[in-house]
Amino acid sequence: MPANRNPQTVAVCAAGLLSLLIPATASAQAWVPPKGEGSVSVTYVNDYVKNHVSAAGVKSSASGAIRTNITIASFEYGLTDRFALNVDVAHVASKFLGKDAHGPLDIGNQYHPTFQDARVEPRKNALKNPLVVKDFG
Numbered sequence: 001m002p003a004n005r006n007p008q009t010v011a012v013c014a015a016g017l018l019s020l021l022i023p024a025t026a027s028a029q030a031w032v033p034p035k036g037e038g039s040v041s042v043t044y045v046n047d048y049v050k051n052h053v054s055a056a057g058v059k060s061s062a063s064g065a066i067r068t069n070i071t072i073a074s075f076e077y078g079l080t081d082r083f084a085l086n087v088d089v090a091h092v093a094s095k096f097l098g099k100d101a102h103g104p105l106d107i108g109n110q111y112h113p114t115f116q117d118a119r120v121e122p123r124k125n126a127l128k129n130p131l132v133v134k135d136f137g
Contacts, residue, residue, distance in 0.1 A: 032084035032125050038077035045070040064098010069111070086121040 033039070047068040051061045075087045093113035096106035105112050 032082060032123055033076060033078035035078050035081045038075065040076075041074045043070075043072040043074075045072075063100050063102070064096055064106075066094060066096055068092060068094040082125045084123045086119075086123065088117070088119045088121075089115060090117040091115050 045068075047066075047070065049066040049068070051059050052063055053059050069092070071091045073089055073091075076084060078084045091113065092115075093111040095109060095111045096102065097109065098106070101107050
């Protein structure tokens with residue numbers, strides 16, 4: 001025998017589910033460091049790719065592997081108490097490890113370093129006394 005469902009409970013559950021499915025407009029504040037303070041962070045990634053996937057979705061390791069070293073440097077500095085500047089730059093060095101070269105840079109088993117993906121981001125805190133809630137879980 002089916003249980004009786006309260007229409008109000010069903011409506012609240014449906015509204016809750018619908019709110020998860022529809023994206024909301026975000027209106028967040030930029031969190032900036034105090035004037036004269038900043039931070040530097042460096043991230044390193046060592047990537048090894050053995051298998052390649054064709055446009056048809058076929059996986060193959062016959063063409064050779066690729067070794068990539070990526071270093072990302074990030075800088076943040078508070079120009080004023082309400083305005084900060086972020087700068088990120090990535091340095092990528094890759095080499096092809098195989099017999100069947102895809103192009104002239106793949107010959108010689110050498111790394112080919114370059115800077116790429118540089119980003120400069122100014123941030124301004126629009127509110128004078130913002131409220132910050134952080135989940136440390």
